[in-house]
Amino acid sequence: MIYESETQLLYKAKEAEGLTFGEIDKSGRITNENAKGHLGQIIEESFFGYAINSIAEADFENLGIELKVTPIKTNKNGSISAKERLVLNIINYHHEVTKSFRTSSFWSKNQSLLLMFYEWIPEVKRADYRILKSHLHRFSEEDLEIIKRDWEMIVSKIRDGKAHELSEGDTVYLGACTKGATKKSVRSQPYSEIPAMQRAYSLKQSYMSTLARKVVSKETMVSISNASQLKTQSFEEMLQTKFSSYIGKTLDEIAQEKSIEINTKSKGFLQQFISTLLNIRGTSLNDIEEFSKANIQFKTVRLEPNGIPREHMSFKNINFNDWASEDWEESWIKQNFEETKYLFVVFEYKESEKVNPQRKLFFKGIKLWNMPMQEIEGRMKDFWSLGKQTLNEGVVLERRPWGSSYRISNNLPGPSSNGLCHVRPKAKDGSDKIKLPGGQMITKQAFWLDREYIASAISL
Template structure:
């Protein structure tokens, strides 16, 4: 089936809205539950009437439009979310390093996307999944500037002989995700003898979720950057510049200048501080467009005069049953740090608490950080493997004067991270894989490591 115009193509795609894959399929592919990617192939063959292929050009070559069929899931709170990232085309490290953005395989293939969203539901035959929305997507000027920068970051690593160190956390909207997780998925790279995992360009799940929020549930997100700003600066540089005028100021003085009542002991302190200084006071941080698309999370860092925070930095509560059963490549810990950026909002004290119980808190700056891939595949992986080995052997619990100790990796055990309790009270417990009860534990980054990250703000 050949389409003469974009309008004709989109009109045809919109006819699928509300239809199930059982109703669309004419090939019998839907009965092969184990075959990945077949839902997209069903749309290609049965709905649009063209043969499945692996051509370098876009699917609807006459219009320069690529078809992507992608799942949407419903969260416990009723909100819709992308189920996964949108995988685009495989990256040829040797060829991509020779291209400009305009000549890149990413841009030639994905400049225009026909997105067909379907509702994913657990525990039902996938033939019952239904098409929710068809949308012809072209990147806004602001998005395109961020994506250009993301592409440049990926290619710069290839040119530096670091294709094996590419991480999705390096970039904001456009990722380079691993494609396959076995020896056959290893590729050579042009500027290093080090083998690298096969990767594909992808739009991050956070980017796709934001698109779903705008298209399907009509949520309004607030941008903080103009396209011309993003032409000159990366998102990280832009954020740093927005906060720069307040660096070195006491929080009380910032509150007066920004006209924002800031209570540093309140849970709402950080969101109010960030939104006020960005000029979008009253806006939830999740509703800031750039933060939502780039999956940027926020962490407060309060440095003591010695340049280190007093406390370690907490992350998610640990599900030990998942830890013992998952594989490293798809583990929650690896995925979290590879796919997430953190905006560290850094404050500092000039005096110790003993020197001055009423000491002032000063703003030092912001730092957009993601864990480097060499750290993820180094100390983080070692920690994960050590923890799983202990779980498989059985955790040793010992009664002490201070409570119950365990032999899970503790502070300073590896210089990066550790396990320690995070519970409202000692009775807040979970069950270990070996059946023993233990106070709820969380994953923490060592305070010394956080101090090293924030040194560059001095």
């Protein structure tokens, strides 16, 4: 069937809302629980009535609209989020470098997206998944400016012969995700002899989660940017501008200027500080649209007078059974540092405790950072491989004197083992333990980045 107008197409799409895939399917595809992508094929074939294809143009070519069927899930707190990123078209490295943004394969195929959100529920058969919402999505002016810069970042790396170094963390909304089950899924690139993993354009999972919150749950979010700003500044430059006037001031001076009380020991300190300086006091950082879409996580860095933090930086507590059994490509640590951007909010103690006994904190600035792919596939992977080997061979726990008491040491990769990251305890107390694959109990541990590495990463 040919749909002559957007109105006609969207009217048809709305008819799917509330239906299950089992009710829609006329092909029998739904019986194959293991097939990938067949839910989208059911919608194409059984609902919209057109033959499955792999054309370069948008699915509804005459309207310039691409169809995407995408899952959302309900979280423990009742909120919803995207189950995964939205994978778009595969990047042809050789062709894309000859294009402008407006003639790129990304824009030609994906400038208008008919999104059909369905609810993914664990342990439920695919036939019972239900379409929740059909939505015709066009990028806002603000999103489009950010996406243009993302596309330029991706293509500039390809032009530099660095397609093999592409990482989703390089960009804000538009990613270049790996597309292929194994490392054999590689392609040649135009300006280097090094094979590069096959990749596709994608809208990040965080972008899709934010979109689902707005479209399906009707949540209201706060924006901190506008299109005119983003035409002349990158997203990071815009953030730097918003924070720049406070650099060099003490927290007391900032608190007085903004008429607030700042408690650095409060769990909500960073939330309060950022929202106040952005003039959106009282707004949760999760409700700031740009941060939510870009999967920007926040970390406080407090530099000593020598320019190095006193403490290492902690991340997620470790599930040792997962680590012992997972593959590198599916590991939390790889996916987290490849897909996440961090906004480091940096303070410094300019003088020693002897000169500055009150330990006044000065605001030094911000740094929007993601770990380079060379580090992820280099020292980070080596650390992960060593940890997995240690877990599978058996962790050695030793009781050693510690002052008037004792402590339990282990042979997992510790501080300064590789200059990048390590394992160390992160628990309420010594009795807060978790089981190792070998059956021993160990104080809960977390992934940490070395403080010296953090100092070099922020380099303000």
